[in-house]
Amino acid sequence: MQxxxxxxxxxxxxxxxxxxxxxxxxxxxxxRKAGTLMLINERQQCTGLLSGxxxxxxxxxxxxxxxxxxxxxxxxxxxxADADLLWGLGLGCEGAIDILLLPLSPxxxxxxxxxxxxxxxxxxxxxxxxxxxxxxxELAFLAKAIFSGQHKVPKEANTSSGxxxxxxxTPAISVAILGxxxxxxxxxxxxxQMGWQVTVHDHRENALxxxxxxxxxxKVKLRAxxxxxxxxxxxxxAIVMTHNLSFDQQYLATLLTSEVSYIGLxxxxxxxxxxxxxxxxxxxxxxxxxxxxxxxxxxGRSPQAIALSILAEVQQQMSSLLxxxxxxxxxxxx
Amino acid sequence: MQTTLYQQALLSHHxxxxxxxxxxxxxxxxxxxxxxxGDEITVKISTEKNTITGISFEGESCxxxxxxxxxxxxxxxxxxxxxxKESIALIESSFAQxxxxxxxxxxxxxxxxxxxxxxxxxxxxxxxxxxxxxxKNS
Numbered sequence: 001m002q003x004x005x006x007x008x009x010x011x012x013x014x015x016x017x018x019x020x021x022x023x024x025x026x027x028x029x030x031x032r033k034a035g036t037l038m039l040i041n042e043r044q045q046c047t048g049l050l051s052g053x054x055x056x057x058x059x060x061x062x063x064x065x066x067x068x069x070x071x072x073x074x075x076x077x078x079x080x081a082d083a084d085l086l087w088g089l090g091l092g093c094e095g096a097i098d099i100l101l102l103p104l105s106p107x108x109x110x111x112x113x114x115x116x117x118x119x120x121x122x123x124x125x126x127x128x129x130x131x132x133x134x135x136x137x138e139l140a141f142l143a144k145a146i147f148s149g150q151h152k153v154p155k156e157a158n159t160s161s162g163x164x165x166x167x168x169x170t171p172a173i174s175v176a177i178l179g180x181x182x183x184x185x186x187x188x189x190x191x192x193q194m195g196w197q198v199t200v201h202d203h204r205e206n207a208l209x210x211x212x213x214x215x216x217x218x219k220v221k222l223r224a225x226x227x228x229x230x231x232x233x234x235x236x237x238a239i240v241m242t243h244n245l246s247f248d249q250q251y252l253a254t255l256l257t258s259e260v261s262y263i264g265l266x267x268x269x270x271x272x273x274x275x276x277x278x279x280x281x282x283x284x285x286x287x288x289x290x291x292x293x294x295x296x297x298x299x300g301r302s303p304q305a306i307a308l309s310i311l312a313e314v315q316q317q318m319s320s321l322l323x324x325x326x327x328x329x330x331x332x333x334x
Numbered sequence: 335m336q337t338t339l340y341q342q343a344l345l346s347h348h349x350x351x352x353x354x355x356x357x358x359x360x361x362x363x364x365x366x367x368x369x370x371x372g373d374e375i376t377v378k379i380s381t382e383k384n385t386i387t388g389i390s391f392e393g394e395s396c397x398x399x400x401x402x403x404x405x406x407x408x409x410x411x412x413x414x415x416x417x418x419k420e421s422i423a424l425i426e427s428s429f430a431q432x433x434x435x436x437x438x439x440x441x442x443x444x445x446x447x448x449x450x451x452x453x454x455x456x457x458x459x460x461x462x463x464x465x466x467x468x469x470k471n472s
Contacts, residue, residue, distance in 0.1 A: 054371075054450055057450040058449060058450035061449035062449060082341075082345055085345070085348075085397060086341060086344055086345050086348060086397045086398065086401075087398070087448050088397060088398075088451075089450075
């Protein structure tokens with residue numbers, strides 16, 4: 001699953017040319033799998049990672065040919081243990097990876113990539129379909145890609161001959177942090193590092209203004225008692241941490257009527273049960289999406305360690321939900 | 335198939351490099367460094383009447399740098415300084431213009447598939463170039 005859509009979106013400019021590097025096939029224990037994308041600009045700057053080693057620098061150099069000739073290019077890194085010793089590209093032992101380089105330009109409408117990014121910004125899902133050349137046919141091959149807001153095979157991919165790689169497009173995880181105390185800072189900043197969309201809420205303007213969040217963090221002035229379930233539709237996860245029992249209870253009551261997949265409650269089990277009881281419910285009824293004490297038990301006590309444990313738990317929950325729906329799978333359509 | 339052969343040849347040079355830590359009485363030596371890869375190399379040459387009579391290299395470098403240095407030591411030993419400079423110029427222009435290498439230099443063709451390693455392959459030759467300029471000056 002591609003996690004850095006926000007980062008890619010921030011870099012993308014429809015007036016410029018790019019090369020899109022896509023993993024189309026892997027063998028062995030590679031760092032990333034088929035469907036992973038990396039954007040390269042004309043200054044050889046890469047947004048995203050396809051490997052943990054030197055592959056990105058090598059791909060960026062290969063991309064220069066794609067920029068100048070506007071043809072696709074197929075790279076095959078087949079690195080047995082001996083070859084990896086020689087080239088040192090960090091693919092891992094016995095790893096093999098095929099990467100397709102696609103030219104994105106205003107002339108070819110950036111192969112629908114702008115449509116994909118707009119859809120992501122609207123927090124919708126879809127699939128990006130990329131036509132795959134056969135080995136040796138790259139020079140004569142016309143780069144084609146289609147973004148579809150639906151999960152069924154688009155008409156062109158269905159009717160044309162050849163193979164198409166279908167890549168799931170899922171918006172970045174969106175997190176609502178409810179409470180702008182000092183402990184929200186590492187949580188918000190770490191979530192931004194994850195490539196997630198982060199919105200911090202508090203009813204106190206001074207609290208929101210005083211904390212020096214990363215610029216990418218949204219701030220919303222919100223009173224717990226005024227929160228409505230419809231507002232939370234844009235979020236995958238909410239972490240309730242006002243440190244005020246009454247406010248936390250009010251947020252919990254709203255969130256339980258929302259579609260938020262992860263509701264994290266700061267504080268011990270007893271506090272969790274008390275809040276649920278107050279809103280007329282119990283833990284057993286909501287165990288699949290209410291998490292309290294919030295965070296995985298990784299043994300840290302600092303705000304940073306707690307933030308790490310919370311975000312790890314959110315990641316775990318989101319991944320399990322996606323796996324069940326199989327929306328996270330890239331596959332080749334023949 | 336050819337790629338595999340180039341790869342095998344480079345690997346062989348890396349594992350049994352010609353000139354590595356070879357004991358010579360140097361007339362000139364120079365250090366080279368590739369900050370992208372971390373390669374550190376020292377090339378030493380001994381000369382007599384404008385002819386390279388001995389060449390060695392040492393240092394911590396990646397497999398490609400080492401293999402290229404080994405190829406270099408095989409190629410330039412017994413060449414005159416003019417011939418050695420011509421060899422270096424050929425290496426540099428071939429990489430720049432992607433012209434295939436022939437004969438004993440042919441294992442370097444494997445580097446064309448991995449442009450990020452091009453500077454690693456060039457480093458020993460560029461360091462030799464610095465050596466030769468010192469030699470001329472002295």
